[in-house]
Amino acid sequence: MLRNPNQPRLATDDVDPAVVEGLGPPIALFKAFARRPERARAIQGWGSYYLSRKCALTLRHRELVIDRTTALCGAEYEWGIHIAVFAAKAALTDAQVSSLATGGAGDSAGDDCWTDPADRAVIAAVDALHARHDLTDDEWAALVDAVGEDGAVDLMLVCGWYHAISYVARVGRFAPEPGLSG
Numbered sequence: 001m002l003r004n005p006n007q008p009r010l011a012t013d014d015v016d017p018a019v020v021e022g023l024g025p026p027i028a029l030f031k032a033f034a035r036r037p038e039r040a041r042a043i044q045g046w047g048s049y050y051l052s053r054k055c056a057l058t059l060r061h062r063e064l065v066i067d068r069t070t071a072l073c074g075a076e077y078e079w080g081i082h083i084a085v086f087a088a089k090a091a092l093t094d095a096q097v098s099s100l101a102t103g104g105a106g107d108s109a110g111d112d113c114w115t116d117p118a119d120r121a122v123i124a125a126v127d128a129l130h131a132r133h134d135l136t137d138d139e140w141a142a143l144v145d146a147v148g149e150d151g152a153v154d155l156m157l158v159c160g161w162y163h164a165i166s167y168v169a170r171v172g173r174f175a176p177e178p179g180l181s182g
């Protein structure tokens with residue numbers, strides 16, 4: 001049977017509103033997670049670290065990682081949410097948002113809009129991890145110089161986590177959230 005490719009594949013109904021609320025706003029992704037409360041609680045713990053000031057990355061660097069990762073994965077749903085909610089808080093310019101979305105793998109960090117060497121190192125690391133699942137010694141050194149060793153570990157974990165989020169968002173075929181398109 002053929003199905004509409006724009007029709008959501010993952011159920012987002014029949015969830016306990018309190019479980020969804022523990023994850024954040026009632027968006028489709030969180031509703032899909034909340035269908036299994038144990039999964040939702042585990043994800044809540046992860047998110048409460050990485051989306052807080054406890055993370056070793058600054059909000060700006062965290063969002064560079066998330067925005068670039070979701071763009072490279074083609075996860076428009078998650079990219080749009082993060083751009084709408086966090087781009088201004090991360091002080092991203094329109095040119096930087098565009099660069100994160102459209103810069104070719106390995107190219108975005110070289111765009112003229114990136115003047116801060118730390119931003120360039122973060123974006124280059126995300127591109128390398130996405131392309132090769134590894135960093136060269138020079139890339140590692142530049143990243144540690146930019147964000148410290150704890151920040152580098154958090155960058156790898158956030159990058160990996162948002163690959164997983166991108167898979168769920170893409171396969172789930174979630175419609176853009178009302179009022180939250182990037």
